[in-house]
Amino acid sequence: MTRGAQGLHAEPVAVVAAGVITPLGVDVDSFWSGLLTGVDGISTIERFRVDDLRVGRGGEIKKLPAVTDGIRCRASALLVAAAADLRSRAPIDADATRLSVVVGTALGGVEEGEHALAHDRGPRRAAAARYDRPAHALARALGARGRVLTVSTACASGATALGLGADLLRADRADLVVAGGYDVLCRFVMRGFDVLRSLTRDRVRPFDRRRTGLLLGEGAALVLLARERDVRGERLGRLLGHGSASDGSHVAAPDPDGRGLEYSARTAMAEAGIEAGDVDFVSAHGTGTPLNDRIESAVLRRVLGDRADAVPVNSIKGAFGHTMGAAATLEAIMCLLASRHGAIPPTAGFEEPDPECGLDYVPRAPRRTRPRISVSTSAGFGGCNATLVLEGERGR
Amino acid sequence: MTAARVAAVGLITGFGDGVRALPDDAARAAGRRRVIGIPRTPVSGERFRRATRECVLGVRAVNALLAEAGESAGALAGTATALVYVTAAAYGAANRAFIESTGGSAGTLHFPYTAPSAVPAEVAIEFGLRGDYAILLGDGSATEEALWHATTLLGRGACARVLVLAVETFEECADLYARGRWLVRWPLVEAAACALLVPGEPTTPAPASAVRARSGETGACAPLIGFALALAEGGVPAP
Numbered sequence: 001m002t003r004g005a006q007g008l009h010a011e012p013v014a015v016v017a018a019g020v021i022t023p024l025g026v027d028v029d030s031f032w033s034g035l036l037t038g039v040d041g042i043s044t045i046e047r048f049r050v051d052d053l054r055v056g057r058g059g060e061i062k063k064l065p066a067v068t069d070g071i072r073c074r075a076s077a078l079l080v081a082a083a084a085d086l087r088s089r090a091p092i093d094a095d096a097t098r099l100s101v102v103v104g105t106a107l108g109g110v111e112e113g114e115h116a117l118a119h120d121r122g123p124r125r126a127a128a129a130r131y132d133r134p135a136h137a138l139a140r141a142l143g144a145r146g147r148v149l150t151v152s153t154a155c156a157s158g159a160t161a162l163g164l165g166a167d168l169l170r171a172d173r174a175d176l177v178v179a180g181g182y183d184v185l186c187r188f189v190m191r192g193f194d195v196l197r198s199l200t201r202d203r204v205r206p207f208d209r210r211r212t213g214l215l216l217g218e219g220a221a222l223v224l225l226a227r228e229r230d231v232r233g234e235r236l237g238r239l240l241g242h243g244s245a246s247d248g249s250h251v252a253a254p255d256p257d258g259r260g261l262e263y264s265a266r267t268a269m270a271e272a273g274i275e276a277g278d279v280d281f282v283s284a285h286g287t288g289t290p291l292n293d294r295i296e297s298a299v300l301r302r303v304l305g306d307r308a309d310a311v312p313v314n315s316i317k318g319a320f321g322h323t324m325g326a327a328a329t330l331e332a333i334m335c336l337l338a339s340r341h342g343a344i345p346p347t348a349g350f351e352e353p354d355p356e357c358g359l360d361y362v363p364r365a366p367r368r369t370r371p372r373i374s375v376s377t378s379a380g381f382g383g384c385n386a387t388l389v390l391e392g393e394r395g396r
Numbered sequence: 397m398t399a400a401r402v403a404a405v406g407l408i409t410g411f412g413d414g415v416r417a418l419p420d421d422a423a424r425a426a427g428r429r430r431v432i433g434i435p436r437t438p439v440s441g442e443r444f445r446r447a448t449r450e451c452v453l454g455v456r457a458v459n460a461l462l463a464e465a466g467e468s469a470g471a472l473a474g475t476a477t478a479l480v481y482v483t484a485a486a487y488g489a490a491n492r493a494f495i496e497s498t499g500g501s502a503g504t505l506h507f508p509y510t511a512p513s514a515v516p517a518e519v520a521i522e523f524g525l526r527g528d529y530a531i532l533l534g535d536g537s538a539t540e541e542a543l544w545h546a547t548t549l550l551g552r553g554a555c556a557r558v559l560v561l562a563v564e565t566f567e568e569c570a571d572l573y574a575r576g577r578w579l580v581r582w583p584l585v586e587a588a589a590c591a592l593l594v595p596g597e598p599t600t601p602a603p604a605s606a607v608r609a610r611s612g613e614t615g616a617c618a619p620l621i622g623f624a625l626a627l628a629e630g631g632v633p634a635p
Contacts, residue, residue, distance in 0.1 A: 127576050131512065246525055382512075
């Protein structure tokens with residue numbers, strides 16, 4: 001670290017409410033109950049051809065809600081569905097020019113590019129392939145005329161978006177920010193991970209000694225962010241800190257020492273003004289790949305220090321796959337729901353501990369505890385790392 | 397908030413290297429050409445064996461910046477340098493190549509290079525950047541947000557300097573742009589540009605609006621080209 005925690009400390013930002021669409025369910029309530037009760041969000045992919053791939057399973061959303069009828073771009077549809085869930089939980093009440101949208105994605109509108117190159121020669125398909133288009137579709141659906149940002153720190157995008165959204169509020173460049181992440185399960189990304197041999201033929205088993213890889217999923221997750229002093233009434237929690245870092249190590253693989261992830265975690269904790277002893281729960285990136293889970297566990301052990309064995313760590317990717325740009329926001333929401341409901345979802349698929357990982361991964365059943373401070377770590381292609389520090393409403 | 401200034405700029409466009417290569421009138425210089433591409437220049441080293449053209453352009457732009465600033469390749473290394481990358485379209489070529497590859501194989505393109513994060517990853521690896529990291533997607537307005545984010549990082553004391561990098565390539569998808577030709581400002585000029593932001597007092601206002609006339613449509617690179625023009629005129633521009 002080149003700076004002290006004192007100088008970095010940032011004003012907390014309220015997380016007023018959340019909205020999601022996931023393979024476990026198309027709203028926050030079904031997402032949460034699915035995590036606690038062990039619903040399996042993995043299925044055979046039906047929406048596009050997978051018969052030539054090694055693995056044809058993933059976290060596919062089988063039916064989109066009616067609010068998305070008429071929306072051709074699936075990425076935009078997922079965002080609109082999550083926004084509808086969000087709006088059902090909290091009014092989005094701001095001058096349209098002061099309502100901003102910040103969303104993260106690894107794939108943007110790439111599926112539109114597949115259509116544009118395959119059969120649809122019209123100009124709109126090609127234009128819709130730009131990765132920033134779904135964010136503008138969301139802004140239109142919300143009536144937002146403030147800043148519209150798309151971030152793409154690969155599979156850490158959903159965390160980066162929340163960090164940037166919070167900064168917009170702190171700098172008074174917006175009064176409300178709808179922030180989050182999304183990605184679709186499409187042939188492009190399934191082929192890509194298939195070629196890389198990253199997909200498992202088994203189930204996803206984060207931190208388990210038998211883990212052999214990940215499965216992909218799709219979804220969208222949004223939160224409504226506001227300045228603490230502007231919030232009246234109930235909120236889900238607070239975003240205390242965000243940190244990011246590049247590995248500067250490899251385009252596809254994580255840094256073997258996890259330096260970037262560690263830097264992002266320490267930066268986020270410094271921004272939040274917390275120490276390792278304050279951390280009650282960690283939502284890990286936990287992809288279920290041999291390399292990630294071992295490196296991430298070592299990083300968490302260094303960051304948490306003496307507390308490492310006492311802090312529960314989970315990964316929810318075993319339940320419905322790795323939703324890429326949506327993952328970090330879904331995990332942040334999960335952290336806040338854990339505080340609200342007094343339960344930490346188990347790490348689905350984790351049964352046999354790997355001595356090379358060695359933390360408390362919340363096996364088999366939900367853990368009945370009410371975390372106040374949660375840390376959520378994320379990483380992605382290109383050496384992208386991001387960490388969020390969140391405070392559940394228990395702390396209020 | 398700490399004031400920030402632009403300390404140095406690196407620029408490569410389809411017209412050549414640096415601002416001196418920019419014509420007075422890009423549209424006239426382009427003639428009937430709709431896309432002004434950057435000629436392929438190999439970068440030595442086994443590490444770049446898989447790297448895409450846009451990755452190589454990003455590295456070349458940073459090398460140009462370091463040369464202008466008289467700094468060594470190691471000057472940006474470590475956690476004290478943040479990296480903020482912006483592009484509207486540079487991932488298009490790799491996306492297309494991957495989509496159009498057939499069968500179970502993805503051809504010669506390594507899948508991770510389809511991600512927008514591949515370009516800043518290669519830059520981070522090449523120059524050892526391990527500090528704060530953000531990637532924004534969009535055209536010049538996204539770069540304006542990236543510059544704001546960079547000044548925020550400096551103001552918060554999160555880093556000593558920020559490298560803001562933008563890369564745009566168009567040639568491989570020129571036919572797709574032509575489908576929606578009325579949506580596109582021509583000529584599309586490929587570019588890779590970067591600016592090094594440091595704490596300090598700027599002496600000139602934000603760059604002038606003559607950028608598009610000089611450089612054509614360069615997407616996310618346009619605001620950084622404005623800095624290059626201002627620096628060439630002896631100014632110390634504000635981000």
